[in-house]
Amino acid sequence: MRFLFVHQNFPAQYLHIVQHLAANPAHDVVFASEISDASLPGVRRVCYEYGRRGRVDVHPYVRDWEAAVQRADRVAGLARNLSALGFKPDIIIGHHGWGEMLHLADFWPDVPMLGYFEFYYRPTGLDVNFDPEFPMPAHYEPSVRAMNTVNHAALALGRHGQTPTKFQLNAYPEWARAQIRLLPEGARLDQCRPDPLIRQAEMTINDLHIAPDDRLITYVARNLEPYRGFHVMMRALPALLAARPDVKIVLVGGDDVSYGAKLEGETWREHFTRHLPPGTDMSRVCMPGQVPYDVYLKLLKRSDAHVYLTYPFVASWSLREALACGCVVVAADVEPVREFVTDGRNGRLIRPLDPAHLSATVLDLLEDPAQAKRLRHGARRYAEQTLDMNQHIAAFESRIAELVG
Numbered sequence: 001m002r003f004l005f006v007h008q009n010f011p012a013q014y015l016h017i018v019q020h021l022a023a024n025p026a027h028d029v030v031f032a033s034e035i036s037d038a039s040l041p042g043v044r045r046v047c048y049e050y051g052r053r054g055r056v057d058v059h060p061y062v063r064d065w066e067a068a069v070q071r072a073d074r075v076a077g078l079a080r081n082l083s084a085l086g087f088k089p090d091i092i093i094g095h096h097g098w099g100e101m102l103h104l105a106d107f108w109p110d111v112p113m114l115g116y117f118e119f120y121y122r123p124t125g126l127d128v129n130f131d132p133e134f135p136m137p138a139h140y141e142p143s144v145r146a147m148n149t150v151n152h153a154a155l156a157l158g159r160h161g162q163t164p165t166k167f168q169l170n171a172y173p174e175w176a177r178a179q180i181r182l183l184p185e186g187a188r189l190d191q192c193r194p195d196p197l198i199r200q201a202e203m204t205i206n207d208l209h210i211a212p213d214d215r216l217i218t219y220v221a222r223n224l225e226p227y228r229g230f231h232v233m234m235r236a237l238p239a240l241l242a243a244r245p246d247v248k249i250v251l252v253g254g255d256d257v258s259y260g261a262k263l264e265g266e267t268w269r270e271h272f273t274r275h276l277p278p279g280t281d282m283s284r285v286c287m288p289g290q291v292p293y294d295v296y297l298k299l300l301k302r303s304d305a306h307v308y309l310t311y312p313f314v315a316s317w318s319l320r321e322a323l324a325c326g327c328v329v330v331a332a333d334v335e336p337v338r339e340f341v342t343d344g345r346n347g348r349l350i351r352p353l354d355p356a357h358l359s360a361t362v363l364d365l366l367e368d369p370a371q372a373k374r375l376r377h378g379a380r381r382y383a384e385q386t387l388d389m390n391q392h393i394a395a396f397e398s399r400i401a402e403l404v405g
Contacts, residue, residue, distance in 0.1 A: 032045075165336060250288065
């Protein structure tokens with residue numbers, strides 16, 4: 001079978017299904033994306049160069065749409081070349097968020113398309129204005145609605161869609177859900193698993209030494225920003241560090257911004273560090289930036305309490321992997337998180353945007369090994385029942401078979 005995958009950032013969330021398909025010599029797997037050095041065995045990459053050339057006088061509400069059309073044009077150029085070389089996919093699979101697939105139906109109108117619908121933006125009720133510390137400006141609603149332009153264009157193609165959680169599916173209007181199938185994502189349970197040896201060993205990350213009897217608190221986000229509760233985590237540091245001299249804290253994440261606004265002249269990490277109370281013992285805190293995957297997994301497996309914070313937005317892969325590693329998860333009590341964490345069964349839920357509740361809950365867990373052990377077992381048991389990557393791949397292949405016929 002011939003597959004065409006499309007995502008600006010190879011291989012993105014398609015890593016596991018692409019690896020699985022490419023391992024079958026009967027499959028021809030082609031992946032269209034922006035230029036990068038990444039590669040996977042058995043996968044042929046076709047790349048486009050994207051240097052956005054937006055007009056300075058374009059209305060701000062349509063800048064994302066302009067960028068989407070530019071990407072669609074570039075991927076259409078790849079499709080034109082592939083067609084000229086005799087390649088016709090049996091199915092097209094990709095992410096609709098950046099507009100890359102908008103023109104592909106014109107080249108292969110009879111080829112089924114399975115597009116990833118990640119999030120439908122709403123002016124109220126979800127992430128927008130969830131945090132009163134960062135309110136939207138007056139009369140913001142049209143700008144939020146404009147963020148769905150690519151969503152609407154993708155839905156207008158009349159093709160097939162998928163999304164990984166009920167929260168994401170229900171964020172879409174009822175009229176759109178008929179096109180979107182729920183295909184839950186999983187975790188590699190063979191890689192993401194508890195490891196007693198790591199929990200008993202010492203480790204060092206950057207200049208922070210973590211002894212076997214230290215209590216390690218971890219926090220992970222792609223970038224350290226308010227959307228993922230970084231400000232809440234930072235404001236919990238003083239109480240955590242003051243309560244126990246054996247606490248070490250590692251906050252993993254970059255200094256870019258994935259979601260929400262950027263600051264002028266400094267990063268969110270610099271901003272919230274600068275506002276910590278005098279005397280906060282930052283010698284026991286490490287912020288290593290983005291780390292290699294094996295280091296990230298080692299931190300999860302060593303963690304005594306793993307903090308996951310977010311606005312009502314798309315749940316991160318790290319939450320699934322933390323549960324699979326048997327972490328003691330302390331997470332924000334918001335709808336996307338409740339789809340994975342049940343308070344007292346496989347983690348603890350805390351009031352969102354409440355540093356005092358966060359620090360008190362973490363300290364309670366550090367003082368109560370029996371509770372922590374029960375939550376660890378609950379997290380791993382939940383992962384084995386619902387997050388097995390093999391089940392995800394089997395469901396994905398089943399859906400492909402339905403569409404290809």
